[in-house]
Amino acid sequence: MRRWMLVVGLASCVGPNSMGEHADDDPPDASGAIDTPPSDLALPLTPPSPAANPSSPAKIALGRLLFWDPILSGDRELACASCHDPQFAYSDGRQTSVGVTRNAQTILNTAWNGTVLDHPAPDCEQAPMFWDNRAHALEGQARGPLTTAAEMLGTSFTAQTIFPELIARLSAIPEYVSQFEAAFGTTGITETTILQAIAAFERTLTNPQTSYDRYVDGDTAALTAQQRRGLQILRDNRCTNCHSGPMFSDYELHPLRVPDLAGAMHDAGDGTNRFRTPSLRNVTRTAPYMHDGVFAGFQQVFQFYRDATQNPLDPKLRGVRTPTPQEAPDVIAFFAALGDAPFDTSVPAAVPSGLTPGGTP
């Protein structure tokens, strides 16, 4: 943030243009390409929490158990961790998740979803969630898998009957009763407190101190020469039209026309074939790529952008150039700098239900 302000300040003071002229005012070039915003903002060390759900050690400890405990699924087989596994940076390594037609997103750093250049301090009640931005806030998102048949709900319960069932199950386990009391006092076990505890835990799944963040904060040696070239290529090639800001996402929906998986039904995203720009943080750990996991690695993604930019539906794709085979290793080296900070990979030895932590899918 400091750095970005500095760059803007310098441009208006010592740049060749007259005072007050901003990059935004520059006319698009002949190709119709739009300006790429700078993306050199580091993530702060701790993410914000919503006013209605301030973090506390008791909530985080409880949320961690709930995240790993398959007791929250209708048939007691799946936990959140079944599809959000620390081994895959809290995604699941599959093209599409068990029973679901979409690729499991990473949960790392989702506490900052919605953080874009214009809003470095996002409203976490509004933080966009899912490939189509259809849910908001980690608290709101967690209702999704719990109430979806193909995910954790199963077929024995409905979206209406599952929460009374979960509250009854948790209330029958003394360890949960005392943990909810420690975290929420007399409010105890409710639909809201279940979701709040999970969200408070998810806000601890972060790795903001990557080489890139240290570089942006002034440690010029944090990136190798190759990684600095990779960052410059992403900017020069206008990938940062969309992969911008501290999360390398504009959190907007775009029609890229990613191919469907062979044999799969077409997924129309938000209904108009648009999907959200994914963050590039930890992207070297979250293969396969795209909303349907159709691309196994970066080479296929880069090949895709070669075609996608030929006849773009999205104005932000105009003038975008995919990395050449010579540039690709530099870009991939830079991607590694967006995920090389440690994060919590611990697995609870046991969960209060006595079931297998992480479930038995």
Ligand code: HEC
């Ligand atoms: C069966 C696998 C599965 C289970 C179980 C599951 N998820 Fe997910 N998760 C997914 C998939 C697939 C997506 C993307 C879905 C979409 O975009 O429609 C996703 C998306 C998310 C996101 C959005 C990330 C972003 O950047 O927008 C969060 C947060 C999340 N899951 C948390 C959870 C929590 C918390 C639980 C447990 C209550 C859970 N998930 C259970 C597969 C799963």
Ligand code: HEC
């Ligand atoms: C118009 C906005 C836009 C531009 C420009 C853009 N991207 Fe993307 N990017 C997206 C969207 C949207 C997706 C997800 C598409 C989907 O799943 O249907 C994506 C997905 C990706 C992914 C997969 C990430 C994951 O977790 O699955 C990578 C890697 C990527 N882009 C790299 C690049 C590179 C390199 C460039 C420059 C050549 C680029 N992008 C330019 C919007 C954009």
